[in-house]
Amino acid sequence: MxxxxxxxxxxxxxxxxxxxxxxxxxxxxxxxxxxxxxxxxxxxxxxxxxxxxxxxxxxxxxxxxxxxxxxxxxxxxxxxxxxxxxxxxxxxxxxxxxxxxxxxxxxxxxxxxxxxxxxxxxxxxxxxxxxxxxxxxxxxISLGCLGAVRELFGNGTLTFWETPIQIFGPSFQPFAFMVEAPGAFVCLGLMLCLMNLAGSK
Amino acid sequence: MDYIILAISCILINNILLAQYLGNCPFMGTSKKMETAVGMAFAVVFVLVMAGVITWIVNTYVLAKFGLDYLRTIAFILVIASLVQFVEMFLKKSIPALYAGLGIFLPLITTNCAVMGVCLINVNEEYTFVQALVSSFSYAVGFGLALILFAGVRERVLLARVPKPLQDTSIALVIAGILSLTFFAFKGMV
Structure with a gap:
């Protein structure tokens, strides 16, 4: 204690x-x-x-x-x-x-x-x-970060209080994989990998 | 015919683990070895079918009848927890072989969100009794299928040389993502 x-x-x-x-x-x-x-x-x-x-x-x-x-x-x-x-x-x-x-x-x-x-x-x-x-x-915080990464790459936006803010320009092609089920798994796995990297130093 | 379509969509298209994201804790936790994965899969099939049927009856004849919908969460978790306890005691006395096989996985099922999730889906979709029965069974089979496939892949990955930061859970999640992508191919089927 x-x-x-x-x-x-x-x-x-x-x-x-x-x-x-x-x-x-x-x-x-x-x-x-x-x-x-x-x-x-x-x-x-x-x-x-x-x-x-x-x-x-x-x-x-x-x-x-x-x-x-x-x-x-x-x-x-x-x-x-x-x-x-x-x-x-x-x-x-x-x-x-x-x-x-x-x-x-x-x-x-x-x-x-x-x-x-x-x-x-x-x-x-x-x-x-x-x-x-x-x-x-x-x-x-974890949920917020994961949500931010997935939304940013999947939709090109970040949503706060019901209003999506466009981050990337109009020429951005949404990476729809990220907002679907497989993207969730892969994204979480990669974030865990980054955390392991940061923690091991 | 409708029931067959419902069953296929529950097993493959809306797979509880890979498309609905329910029950992922046991998916990660019990998939390191084939044996444990098989044990967990059978335990889930067993409990999920019973839980699906009983919660449907409780919801239709008790909660909905007396306007107690707001108690649904508490009622369902109580049903599931006591059901798991009851099944455990019953198996221990009458079918010791099966009890030994399922072993520690039975109590773990109480906090498996797949069970609670399917019970809630049955209610939200307003299924009839037979539909609820079919969907509970099919979701459970889908759970077992995905878990066993995943365990097979994970056993192979143990032999591969994975970069250090990616080891264990991290690579498992990436594999689950790829597995989930393959299940996406079923989307156009029904």
Missing amino acids: AKSLAQEFAKGLWEEIPPFRLVLGLCPVLAVTKTVENGIGMGLATTFVLVCSNMLVSMLRKIIPSKVRIACFIIIIATFVTVVELLMQAFAYPLFLKLGIFIPLIVVNCIVLGRSEAFASKNGVVRSIADGLGMGIGFT
Whole structure:
């Protein structure tokens, strides 16, 4: 327990940044990163669930019997996912429609359950919140970067607040491969390779 | 005839792993060895068909009837988690051979988003009971097919000389991309 609060927070940003260092929760990463906006929206929704569920799990960690802990964690997570779902329907409906099935699927995002199991069930409330926040922000950054790369090469635009900004000139030929399913896999693989390169020096 | 088209489109065209991007964690995690991939594929077929049917019944006769749609996420994950637990206990008692074969993959299925995803797709597409059954089974078969193909390729890649930064997950993702590209060829079929 030598790590300070700031370190717990910061490890989610580079050392253990999901989904690159912890290969968990790949499905939303691949599916919603067609544009930057979707990626960041998904990241923020996941961050909210992560922080809240980490907080509640850590508060209840002495009460929950260890035999049924996974079931308890899932119920807690599912509750917060429902909260996010309803909030987004009320305040961010266009984004909700775009993310579609992947909002309810945050329940089975392994990062959320993984952090509850590996961190929040063993640490105090404040630490768990810091961990959740760090992981969530790391996840959002990853999704944002991947979304930016895919959208930039696939469409030649970057979208913020519903308005696509044209980055390349009119002579740019969109590289449609990038916004399709195969592009997601290849792009994530290459980004992981770049991170390995940067980390090895 | 419609059911055959539905089955083909679920297995090949809308392949759950390579076109819908669901269930990718076990796809990366259990594809290093052929044996584990086969075990996982069978476990998923088994659970997914049961989960698809049960969640359809729960949704139609409980949630939709009483206007409880907003509880869908919680209800579905509860059904899946308890189903997995139940299947595990049942197999342990009555078919120990199969239980030993599926082993650790059963509990992992709870957090497999392919299972939850297919249940949600069945509801969103407003499938009838038989359609839901066919689609659950076909998606599961598609999952197994993609996983086993991928495991085969990955076993070969182990013998190849991969540049250091690309090793392991990184090259696996690139391979998955190429595999996904081959599945794209089925798009014009139906």
